[in-house]
Amino acid sequence: MKRILIADDHAIVRRGLRLLLLEEYPSAEIGEASDAETLINKIIQHEWDVVICDISMPGRSGLDALSQIKQMAPKLPVLIMSMYPEDQYALRVLKAGAAGYLGKETIHDDIIKAIHTVELGKKFITPTIAEKLAKAFEEDQSDQLHEKLSDREFDVFKMLASGKAVSEIANQFALSVTTVSTYRSRVLEKMGMKSNADLTRYALEKKLI
Amino acid sequence: MKRILIADDHAIVRRGLRLLLLEEYPSAEIGEASDAETLINKIIQHEWDVVICDISMPGRSGLDALSQIKQMAPKLPVLIMSMYPEDQYALRVLKAGAAGYLGKETIHDDIIKAIHTVELGKKFITPTIAEKLAKAFEEDQSDQLHEKLSDREFDVFKMLASGKAVSEIANQFALSVTTVSTYRSRVLEKMGMKSNADLTRYALEKKLI
DNA sequence: AGAAACTGTAGTAAAAAAACTACAAGATCA
DNA sequence: TGATCTTGTAGTTTTTTTACTACAGTTTCT
Structure with missing residues (x-):
């Protein structure tokens, strides 16, 4: 009985994601938020197992919301979705505490896999991102x-x-x-x-x- | 043969000041500037013995001009005039390097006295301001x-x-x-x-x- | 006690900054 | 060798900030 919260400003995306998730977890409880504020409120009001959050909600708020969530509920895994390819922003997102980054090439299976992974408290890292991570680490980019x-x-x-x-x-x-x-x-x-x-x-x- | 530069955005004030100064120094060379930029330019182009500058020229520029002058010509004495009474701003002005502060109660004689004083490289401090200075010092206000x-x-x-x-x-x-x-x-x-x-x-x- | 200054508060109008968007040329990666 | 990124640059529109101004209570000197 998973409880999954979806945050995205496009109703279409939420709907698609919901169907996709229900296919895998027919009895899951799916919450939806269309903006950062609602997202935060839903997290306050209810416990969730995983949050899937689009980074580009109105007002640059994806990252903001993420850091707020990390303060309120440090253990709640947050998967960040993005329409952008897995570029350098993936690193920033991970640095901000996301449990994984789902880029635009992400497919159905990846999402399910990601959920499984992050539920165990682990991070979902695609090979592409892993490599970037390694490079960033080597270059001590973060410092x-x-x-x-x-x-x-x-x-x-x-x-x-x-x-x-x-x-x-x-x-x-x-x-x-x-x-x-x-x-x-x-x-x-x-x-x-x-x-x-x-x-x-x-x-x-x-x-x- | 004194060379005195007056900076004030009101022509009336410049005119009045010029007459007042000529009364005391009939052969003085008096320059005028109506804004901060002109003031700076005149200082670059020509040497002066004293600058008398109103603090409230268009665009808050009195203090700005002062610090610029202090960088370009640290030894040129700048008397700051102001329509405000000798309140706390006098201290700020002095801190910024002014040679003296002429408040709204300043009279003819004060100006002449001030010019004499600052020409000797000293600061022209009225008793009122002196007291404030002492207090400020005691309270270590500046820190x-x-x-x-x-x-x-x-x-x-x-x-x-x-x-x-x-x-x-x-x-x-x-x-x-x-x-x-x-x-x-x-x-x-x-x-x-x-x-x-x-x-x-x-x-x-x-x-x- | 009275004048002058300081504090909390805000409206209006003008100026500045931010968000978005765009695009071409060079760099880079696959 | 294309596709994707990065970089330098700027226009348009929306949002913020700023400069002025004002005003009524408080506090603070004289």
């Missing part, structure tokens, strides 16, 4: 976040970290404000951070400024 | 900037320093965004800082977060 930045991104990063406004930076580099803004987004994305203050903290810690 | 904040301001300060957005804070305290924004302005003003990154740095240094 040198900023090395993943391109030159331009790094410039922008340093200036943001020291408190410069996007417009100031644009001015100084003679770029459009939106360009600098895009760099900022990428920097935050790549470094898995969400505010300039995080950048400042990081830079201070690493003595980059 | 405990955050103690000047009110409770609400301090709350907001901490949250800003840890990277919360104004809107998040407003939400959490159930206040209007503009209210929180006002607190932010006051915090920045009181602490003599200009960006959230400064707050973060300060808070980290003092281990407040």
